[in-house]
Amino acid sequence: MRAPSHSVHNSDQPRPRFRTHPPTTSVLVAQCGDWSPRTKVVGVTPPRATGEPLVDASDPTSPELVLRGATVRFGGLTALSEVGLAVAPRTVHGVIGPNGAGKTTLFNVVCGFVALDEGTLELRGGERRRHRPHHLAGLGVARTLQGLGLFDRLTVLDNVVVGADRHARTGFLGSLAGLPRSSREERRLRGRARDALAALDVLEHADRYPPSLPYPVRKRVALARVLVAEPDLLLLDEPASGLSSDEMGDLGDLIRGLTDRMAVMLVEHHMDLVMRVCDEITVLDFGRVIAHGTPDVVRNDPAVLAAYLGEVVD
Numbered sequence: 382m383r384a385p386s387h388s389v390h391n392s393d394q395p396r397p398r399f400r401t402h403p404p405t406t407s408v409l410v411a412q413c414g415d416w417s418p419r420t421k422v423v424g425v426t427p428p429r430a431t432g433e434p435l436v437d438a439s440d441p442t443s444p445e446l447v448l449r450g451a452t453v454r455f456g457g458l459t460a461l462s463e464v465g466l467a468v469a470p471r472t473v474h475g476v477i478g479p480n481g482a483g484k485t486t487l488f489n490v491v492c493g494f495v496a497l498d499e500g501t502l503e504l505r506g507g508e509r510r511r512h513r514p515h516h517l518a519g520l521g522v523a524r525t526l527q528g529l530g531l532f533d534r535l536t537v538l539d540n541v542v543v544g545a546d547r548h549a550r551t552g553f554l555g556s557l558a559g560l561p562r563s564s565r566e567e568r569r570l571r572g573r574a575r576d577a578l579a580a581l582d583v584l585e586h587a588d589r590y591p592p593s594l595p596y597p598v599r600k601r602v603a604l605a606r607v608l609v610a611e612p613d614l615l616l617l618d619e620p621a622s623g624l625s626s627d628e629m630g631d632l633g634d635l636i637r638g639l640t641d642r643m644a645v646m647l648v649e650h651h652m653d654l655v656m657r658v659c660d661e662i663t664v665l666d667f668g669r670v671i672a673h674g675t676p677d678v679v680r681n682d683p684a685v686l687a688a689y690l691g692e693v694v695d
């Protein structure tokens with residue numbers, strides 16, 4: 382790993398740009414990019430490496446996700462180093478950084494695919510170093526995959542019913558094992574799946590099979606499948622890949638619309654989309670947080686500009 386060419390943020394010492402407040406109530410009040418005019422309470426000051434738990438499932442204003450001192454090593458390589466981050470409810474929190482910065486590793490930590498070597502992860506289910514990926518739905522977290530992961534041999538509607546599993550009394554695995562669902566429950570889940578498809582404007586394709594649909598439609602179906610679980614926190618991993626600029630504009634509107642119901646953590650390379658939709662952004666480089674704040678703060682941060690070495694950040 383090459384040595385950082387600039388100073389890095391120590392998660393124990395909040396950067397002077399941020400207003401620091403007592404934990405949990407600490408907020409940045411910000412106007413965000415092109416999404417003004419609106420003044421919204423967004424963001425939670427990045428937490429210190431140690432301290433009292435911040436996530437409180439009974440408090441709708443508490444963060445959905447808190448990482449403290451998050452460190453992951455792969456052999457001799459430190460992929461994440463003392464990362465502190467908090468995702469406020471009903472906001473879009475972007476995670477950006479150059480190639481190899483640690484974005485995917487961070488995502489995988491939240492999803493339970495990678496365990497922390499040091500530090501803690503808090504979700505609504507409590508503080509932990511690692512949780513199992515199959516517990517994610519129960520913790521109110523859903524994720525999209527870079528690949529769409531749709532079942533080709535299931536109709537669009539059935540693909541989305543699979544995502545409603547969290548709300549089923551007899552889960553998808555249970556039904557695979559031959560446990561019957563009542564017809565009432567089946568109707569309820571199908572109703573939910575139809576609502577999710579309608580919300581994403583793809584209900585007309587409910588009876589079709591994914592391979593027969595254009596890519597942008599399949600992307601919406603994949604999103605419907607995670608939204609039907611009604612997560613508190615949605616993890617979006619490069620959702621703009623493969624979309625045209627018009628489609629990206631629609632996606633931006635869609636992501637903003639989700640904040641009525643949930644928080645979104647967005648890993649994305651398309652800076653225009655990130656700057657447009659995010660309430661706040663954490664910037665990683667060499668596994669460390671080098672900047673955090675609103676799009677306007679981040680896009681003008683010299684450390685961010687240096688990390689991108691001339692890439693346009695707007």
Ligand SMILES: Nc1ncnc2c1ncn2[C@@H]1O[C@H](COP(=O)(O)OP(=O)(O)OP(=O)(O)O)[C@@H](O)[C@H]1O
Nearest residue numbers: 455458459460478479480481482483484485486487
């Ligand atoms: N399983 C692994 N084993 C060893 N090294 C890994 C592993 N996963 C990631 N790394 C290394 O950790 C560092 C961070 O990788 P990561 O994929 O998280 O970065 P990224 O920001 O997602 O990059 P990109 O934008 O290119 O996808 C890189 O140096 C990468 O080579």
